[in-house]
Each structure stands twice: as C-alpha cells, then as structure tokens.
Amino acid sequence: xxxxxxxxxxxxxxxxxxxxxxxxxxxxxxxxxxxxxxxxxxxxxxxxxxxxxxxxxxxxxxxxxxxxxxxxxxxxxxxxxxxxxxxxxxxxxxxxxxxxxxxxxxxxxxxxxxxxxxxxxxxxxxxxxxxxxxxxxxxxxxxxxxxxxxxxxxxxxxxxxxxxxxxxxxxxxxxxxxxxxxxxxxxxxxxxxxxxxxxxxxxxxxxxxxxxxxxxxxxxxxxxxxxxxxxxxxxxxxxxxxxxxxxxxxxxxxxxxxxxxxxxxxxxxxxxxxxxxxxxxxxxxxxxxxxxxxxxxxxxxxxxxxxxxxxxxxxxxxxxxxxxxxxxxxxxxxxx
Ligand SMILES: [Zn+2]
Ligand SMILES: [Zn+2]
Numbered sequence: 001x002x003x004x005x006x007x008x009x010x011x012x013x014x015x016x017x018x019x020x021x022x023x024x025x026x027x028x029x030x031x032x033x034x035x036x037x038x039x040x041x042x043x044x045x046x047x048x049x050x051x052x053x054x055x056x057x058x059x060x061x062x063x064x065x066x067x068x069x070x071x072x073x074x075x076x077x078x079x080x081x082x083x084x085x086x087x088x089x090x091x092x093x094x095x096x097x098x099x100x101x102x103x104x105x106x107x108x109x110x111x112x113x114x115x116x117x118x119x120x121x122x123x124x125x126x127x128x129x130x131x132x133x134x135x136x137x138x139x140x141x142x143x144x145x146x147x148x149x150x151x152x153x154x155x156x157x158x159x160x161x162x163x164x165x166x167x168x169x170x171x172x173x174x175x176x177x178x179x180x181x182x183x184x185x186x187x188x189x190x191x192x193x194x195x196x197x198x199x200x201x202x203x204x205x206x207x208x209x210x211x212x213x214x215x216x217x218x219x220x221x222x223x224x225x226x227x228x229x230x231x232x233x234x235x236x237x238x239x240x241x242x243x244x245x246x247x248x249x250x251x252x253x254x255x256x257x258x259x260x261x262x263x264x265x266x267x268x269x270x271x272x273x274x275x276x277x278x279x280x281x282x283x284x285x286x287x288x289x290x291x292x293x294x295x296x297x298x299x300x301x302x303x304x305x306x307x308x309x310x311x312x313x314x315x316x317x318x319x320x321x322x323x324x325x326x327x328x329x330x331x332x333x334x335x336x
Contacts, residue, residue: 065120065208066146066198069190074148078122085118087148089181093171093189096286096296100166104275105175106296106307107286108316116266118144124206124253126236130226131257132250134159140261141182143209143248145201146194149173150182150265154246161244169283172246178268186240186247188212200240204262205253209238226250271316272332281305 067076067085075086089110096107112118133142138157141150156162162184168174172185190200191211198215199208207228213220215231220239223229226249228238238248255262278300285297293310303323310317314334321327 065202066194066200069194069198070147074146081122082119083122085120085144085148086113087118088112089149091147091149091171091173091181094169094286095171095173095181096169096175096283098170099168099174099283100281101277102167102174102281102283102298103177103277104307105177105179106294106309107175107181108179108271108309109292109311110178110180110266110268112148112266118148118150118266119264120144120202120204121206121253124236126252127205127254130250130252131255132225133245133248134250136250136260137257137262138260140265141204142251142262143201143203145183145187146190146199147187149187150180151187151201151247152176152182152184154184154244154249163246176268177274178270179272180268184246186211186242188240188242199237201247203238203248203251203253204265205248205251205255207236207238207248207253209240209248211240212242224252226252228252269334271334272318272330 065076065083067074067083073087073092077084087110089112090107131137133153134155137153138155140152142153143151145151152162154161154163156165156167162168162174163172168184171183171189172187173181173183175181186209187200188211194200194211196211196213196215196217198210200211201209203209215237220241221229223239223241225245226238227241227245228236228248230236236252238252240247251262257263278298281298281300283296283298284304285295287295287297289295289310291310292312294308296307296309298305298307300323305323306319306321308319308321316332316334318330318332319327320329
C-alpha cells in the first residue's frame, strides 16, 4: 500500500482529537480525559513491607535501586515518599528494528522532567485486592525501566499479546501515539548492565522488578500470577520473564487508577496527529544521526522507504520518503 500525501493528510486528520491521551500506539481505547479530573498527590502511608531494608543512606538506596547504572540518561531525586526519575525516554540501544506491525509512529525525546517526572513510591504497600493487568491498566505505563523508558501492559486493548503480534522491536519496545517509545515486555537486556542483584525496572506501585534470576543470583523461584513473590525476609518483588506476563502482571501493591491508567504518571503530549497501521511494512533500520536527527528505514512490497526527522527547539520536521521515491514533508510545533 502506498500512502499519497492526500492519504497521509486524511489519515492524519483521523488522528485529531487524540491530544493528551497517554496511550500506546496500537489499538488504544480513545478515552478523553475528563477536564475536571485533577491529579491527586496522595502520599502513601508508611510501608508494611520495607523494600530497601538493607540500604542505609540515600546514595546506597539509589545504588541498590539500579538507576545509577544509567547516570547521565536518568536523573533522580527523592523525598520521603517518592523517587522522582527524569528522562527523555530514549534508550541507548538500537530501537524500532524488527517491528512488523507498525503504526507509523517514531521515537521522539519526551519531557519526563520536573512536574512530569516519573514517581516511584519508596514505601510500597501491598493491596488487599491486587489489580490484574489481564483486564485492567490498558492505558499508560505500569512500570518504569531503570534506563528511564516506560513499560506498558503486555496486552494491547484487544487483549492480544503485543510481542506475539509482531508489534515490538527486538528490545521489546515501540513508539506510541505521542511518538513515545516504551516497552511492552520486560527489558531483560538491562540485566547485563545492572547485574542480578539490582532491579531492571520498578512497577508503578513501587515494588522492584528483577531479571531472570533471584537477586542473589540463584535460580528463579516460583512466581505468582503477577510475576512476583515474597523473598525470605517477607519482601515482595516481581521478575521479568520471557513469556506472559513478561513483566508485572498487575499491581500487587496499592496504586490509584483513573480512566484505566495509573495516576500519577507523566503525561505524553503528541506533537502531531497519530497515524494508522501501515500494513505489510517491516522496520529494517533506525539511525540516530546526532543532534536530535533520526532516520527510520522500512520495507514495504520489497521496496525501501524512510521517515527522516529532526527536532530543532520546539519544531519537529518530518520528511517522508515513500517506496516510490515521493517525498513529503511535515512540520509541527510543540506547544508549551
Ligand atoms: Zn505500546
Ligand atoms: Zn524473586
């Protein structure tokens, strides 16, 4: 299928009105946030299950939390309740390559900073009634990887496994409707960076997610339906696995949910209308050319095509080079 400029504009127009929904790129429910909904900032009560009992100083806590392995990519600070994690959501590994079910979104640096930073509860509390991700939390992130990349539900909103559906790159990620890169499975590749005794991610309830072994390096013990279990000290944690649920299979800890999305969490604001799936396309290369300039290559009907784009301040310039050699350009300005 070829996308003419007219088609492109028509498809783009279909995406208007999606602004402000923090939604994955594929088959999201189009929920319009209630204009009266105000984020609440309820501080969590003291923990029943101290997750960091062995750490004694703030620097030790940060070290044990795993984020310090990505110093420079992520910035952290904390108060009594939260670890605040700032990032641009762009990983430092190859991305997008291998996606076979592509919605034409690309990775753009995000603004997970200041009031829009990630918040990891430092004192997670077990919920009396855990929330399963099988039929909840189809919008927004459910966890944050220690490299500053968010992790969404492993299921898209048809209930399909995003990984098995070919929607993900070889690192388990893709870009959502706000051109926001995120994973849908556990970033087990981070194990090599952080080692077995540090988490690779945190669920947004605050409980850590370890890799494919126990923190002491021993083989993985039996997991519950949320992909977690209690350790010998009675502390709960999750694990990443290579099969469903891949990541935390829900929230074993207390979270606040609003419109099927955990709240608070950063907002992603689209800078352009979202696009539609491009049937038959496979992403074959992605290059960061430096200075916030990128080139995504895909193949369709045996032909190569490209999306080249760059960010210059608040301006985003896209050049679409289709498989017939037609070039169209689009320019968008980020507001705020
Ligand atoms: Zn997604
Ligand atoms: Zn474990």
